[in-house]
Amino acid sequence: MPKKVSSSLTMGSDEDYCQPCNHDSPRHPAHDCCTESREHLCKTFTIANKRHTFSRNHTIQDKNSIPQSISSASAYPTQPDKLCPKHKEVIRFYCHDHRALLCCRCVTHEHTGTLCKVDFIPHISGQVINSKEHQDILKAMDNIAEQCRKKSEDVKKITAKSNNSLTDVLADIKKFRREINQRLDELERQAEDAAKTIQKENDKNLKTVETTCNDVTKSLKTSSDTIKHLNTSKLAEQLFIELKIAEQMIKDYEKRVHDLEAYDVNEYNFKENEAISTLLDMERSLGTFAEKSLKQPCPPPPVEIKSRQTSHQGEICVQTSKDDDLLSSCIMGMTLLTPDLLIITDFNDNAVKMVDTISQSVTDQLQLENDPWDVTSVTSTELAVTVRNKQTIQFISVSSNKLEKKQTLKVDGECYGLSYCQGKLVVSFKNPAKLQILDTNGTILTTVKGENIFSRPTCVTSNTNSIYVSDRGMKTIIRINWQGEVIGSYGGMVLPGGTTLSDVGTVFVCDHGRKVIEEIAGDCSTGKVVLKDLNGPKAVCWCAETCKLYFSCDPDQDEDDHFLQVFKLS
Incomplete structure (x- = not known):
């Protein structure tokens, strides 16, 4: 049976009064009912309901003619109504402009149809299931x-x-x-x-x-x-x-x-x-x-590998009168002291050479006993070189464009790759394969080893965030943090060799097997070939100020026996 409207203004149920304004004083009797929103409305709110875009097509019926099942049925048979925190009324609407859930009072007083795009929730909620x-x-x-x-x-x-x-x-x-x-x-x-x-x-x-x-x-x-x-x-x-x-x-x-x-x-x-x-x-x-x-430093933001324009800038002859004419120059390591001063290690001639990049000539040469492999700058006037068979690191001073031997540091194995960063030396070894982080006095701070990590780690480079190891056996560039933990890797190579860091945190890697130099992101997530069809690139060095890439090639290639190649990248 239809439910009758109470004539009392002070007693009676909530359905006897307008629900949108039932907190106002005095309370207004309900005359109508919106069948879609299940709200009982006074005359004022009935007019407002018909004006709103989202509700103008709602069916309005006389309150007394609404069956009990409609007027008192809950829209949420198994869940309690969610109430508007401001007006404590049931939420029925959603404002897209303010991304807000609304009750009828919110809509009427604050989110009018002319100001906001408001929808009646039952009209728009149908597609949220499994959405x-x-x-x-x-x-x-x-x-x-x-x-x-x-x-x-x-x-x-x-x-x-x-x-x-x-x-x-x-x-x-x-x-x-x-x-x-x-x-x-x-x-x-x-x-x-x-x-x-x-x-x-x-x-x-x-x-x-x-x-x-x-x-x-x-x-x-x-x-x-x-x-x-x-x-x-x-x-x-x-x-x-x-x-x-x-x-x-x-x-x-x-x-x-x-x-x-x-x-x-x-x-x-x-x-x-x-x-x-x-x-x-x-x-x-x-x-x-x-x-x-102990708080872990925030990793650097990922660097997108952009496409680079390359142009060959010529080549630098690094053969000198002190070299053995029967042997080709075999440049295994290189580092820049200044944009004009490049230091290289010539493995075949047992020499460390100073190269003036302006005059494109060798200006000094220091002979070692045997097997210099990699070189790194410690300060603007000091170098360190790994001497493989001697199992030592040779320190060298640079003064007045002259190279001079200083102290040596004994290490516990055949040392290959070498890098320096913030008072620490990073050294790679073979037989057994491992990586060590040392202070400049030779104290071992961290050792990283394991057949699942390294096989033939021959070259390393480092910055304050990471150490990058070029491992020929694993055919991979392995990224390690300064605590000795593996935090990334980049595979797909054939014979990775010399590495150098760019000024934007990427790593240039010589892949002797594919005859390319590839640039990989600092997090080892992506890579892109920047130079290809090379004669077996071996060692590489980047100059940020001039945007030039210096690299050596396989000494078995006659045309590249005694030369460094120079490319400009932009």
């Missing part, structure tokens, strides 16, 4: 949950490492403490308290990160389960609303996860206070906590 938007929202939720998991694991690992380093600090403190007298007891306690305070702060910060990540993950799981249920149940309207709410939730949680990046953890070691041994009365601490951040 791309539905899949993208769930995927975005899964991505954030995965970020939380990884972030929590990473912070837990570096926090443990930091705490372990502080444990070592405490052991060093005690060892140092035993070497001095009892007057240092109080200072020892101060140092211990400092370490424990940092550990406590580390653990507190870790708990904050874990709590945040757990909260986000649980919330995403709840929302994701709801979305999946609604999609399976084909409840389009509720699914549409839930997806829009999830959309905003994703933005909020992305910011919360991003804010966790502010948490930094340091590694510590103990530095003794040397003066304390003789000046106990003047000193106030046992030493300091030297910090080394």
